Amino acid sequence: MIHQYLMNGRHIVLDVYSGSIHVTDPMAYAAIGYLEKGLSREEVLQKLKVEFPENTEQDFQDCFSDIDELIESKKLFTKDNYAPLAGKLKSHSGNVIKALCLLVAHSCNLACSYCFASQGHYHGESGLMSFETGKRALDFLIENSGTRRNLEVDFFGGEPLVNFQVCKDLVAYARSIEKEKGKNFRFTLTTNGVGLTEEIMDWANEECHNVVLSLDGRKEVNDRFRVDRKGKGSYDQIVPKFQRFVEKRGDKEYYMRGTFSHFNTDFTEDIAHMADELGFKELSMEPVVLKPGEPSALTEEDLPILYEQYEKLALDLLRRKKAGDPVTFYHYMVDLDRGPCIYKRISGCGSGTEYMAVSAQGELYPCHQFVSDKEYKLGDIWNGITKEEAREEFRNTNVYTREDCGKCWAKLYCAGGCAANAYHSTGDIAGTYEYGCKLFRKRMECAIMMKVEESLMEQ
Numbered sequence: 001m002i003h004q005y006l007m008n009g010r011h012i013v014l015d016v017y018s019g020s021i022h023v024t025d026p027m028a029y030a031a032i033g034y035l036e037k038g039l040s041r042e043e044v045l046q047k048l049k050v051e052f053p054e055n056t057e058q059d060f061q062d063c064f065s066d067i068d069e070l071i072e073s074k075k076l077f078t079k080d081n082y083a084p085l086a087g088k089l090k091s092h093s094g095n096v097i098k099a100l101c102l103l104v105a106h107s108c109n110l111a112c113s114y115c116f117a118s119q120g121h122y123h124g125e126s127g128l129m130s131f132e133t134g135k136r137a138l139d140f141l142i143e144n145s146g147t148r149r150n151l152e153v154d155f156f157g158g159e160p161l162v163n164f165q166v167c168k169d170l171v172a173y174a175r176s177i178e179k180e181k182g183k184n185f186r187f188t189l190t191t192n193g194v195g196l197t198e199e200i201m202d203w204a205n206e207e208c209h210n211v212v213l214s215l216d217g218r219k220e221v222n223d224r225f226r227v228d229r230k231g232k233g234s235y236d237q238i239v240p241k242f243q244r245f246v247e248k249r250g251d252k253e254y255y256m257r258g259t260f261s262h263f264n265t266d267f268t269e270d271i272a273h274m275a276d277e278l279g280f281k282e283l284s285m286e287p288v289v290l291k292p293g294e295p296s297a298l299t300e301e302d303l304p305i306l307y308e309q310y311e312k313l314a315l316d317l318l319r320r321k322k323a324g325d326p327v328t329f330y331h332y333m334v335d336l337d338r339g340p341c342i343y344k345r346i347s348g349c350g351s352g353t354e355y356m357a358v359s360a361q362g363e364l365y366p367c368h369q370f371v372s373d374k375e376y377k378l379g380d381i382w383n384g385i386t387k388e389e390a391r392e393e394f395r396n397t398n399v400y401t402r403e404d405c406g407k408c409w410a411k412l413y414c415a416g417g418c419a420a421n422a423y424h425s426t427g428d429i430a431g432t433y434e435y436g437c438k439l440f441r442k443r444m445e446c447a448i449m450m451k452v453e454e455s456l457m458e459q
Helices: 026-036 041-051 057-072 083-091 131-143 160-181 198-207 219-225 235-249 268-277 300-322 342-347 388-395 419-426 434-458
Strands: 002-007 010-015 020-024 099-103 150-156 184-191 208-214 253-260 282-287 355-358 363-365
Touching: 002 026, 002 434, 010 026, 010 434, 020 026, 020 434, 026 041, 026 057, 041 057, 099 131, 131 150, 131 160, 150 160, 160 184, 160 198, 198 208, 198 235, 208 235, 219 235, 235 253, 253 268, 268 282, 268 300, 282 434, 300 434, 419 434
Parallel strands: 099 150, 099 355, 150 184, 184 208, 208 253, 253 282
Antiparallel strands: 002 010, 010 020, 355 363
């Protein structure tokens, strides 16, 4: 399988199963496309002679020779050798859990109308995780992590900082036992910034491997949805705190996480605002996921605008890098040489198997987007997995079991996409959230184009 597209004046050819990327001239691009469609060499040659009448017989022979060389080196028209391995790879992962998302607060000091968690309380009662529950969650992770040394723990909500003392105490507990247990805990904090203080900033910079800061961009965009319980926008309150935090963080990992909706399809303006006016250089903008028909939901009519915005962003990021002032955009961070192993490319994020969410009450769910869904309550941190059939459903789902992924050129980059988005849009974790697929494919085209340009810059 190959994928071809034109962007930024380049003729780009991706060989899906080898991962090889080729920048070709128009004639080779056309020839590869015809061969992919099943035309014979003679049929392709006749078409090329019509389309490129100025070329000589030697030019055509050289074109086919170059194509043959790529085929022989297994960089073009390679076969799919992964399909037979898909089920085996995921089943061999066993019952090892490597990461937990701790919902330390089913409560939030903001009331964002697009929040998937129903303003932080997950369609249930508000509540805070106790230290004893969190402690048991960490013990549960250690007990079920096998020989794995590095363990990931996310402090999430709601807003985790409304329960900061428990976060702080849990990290202290983890640090007190990790050497004895032969583990290394890496903590992530996701926060809306309202509760940030100097103490919390210092703690996060000392203890958190990564910090995710929620900001939607321009003041008028952010304050449309990210408001407090009285309807007041959060921008003026959180931006100075975020700037102070990032200044103190130095070279440690963080990123700004924004959400764009039908009301700001020009999201590149929000990225530019955060980079140029606020000074943030690690950025992400996620498309909102809502039921069709809701005012903020993205529409089919928005797609051409969003495609244009992604291309515009890619070119602007290249310009910034060339000027010596680079900005990182989360969705364009692809490593084409040493990217995810084939297990990750087939199996995805590991939700429901290697990764789980723990509610404030200690219940286990496949990920934070399933919390409070009784059908996907897997068990709890005291009794372990008691609904093994639900876990098996996740274990048996991979990019090759998703029917719609079969002919998709991007399947080994997204691993079938988000199970939660699939479930909420189709009612089946093995389904596909097609709108998200369309945006993902565009982002990947932009990311690959950027890698091509960066490679050419270095030559």
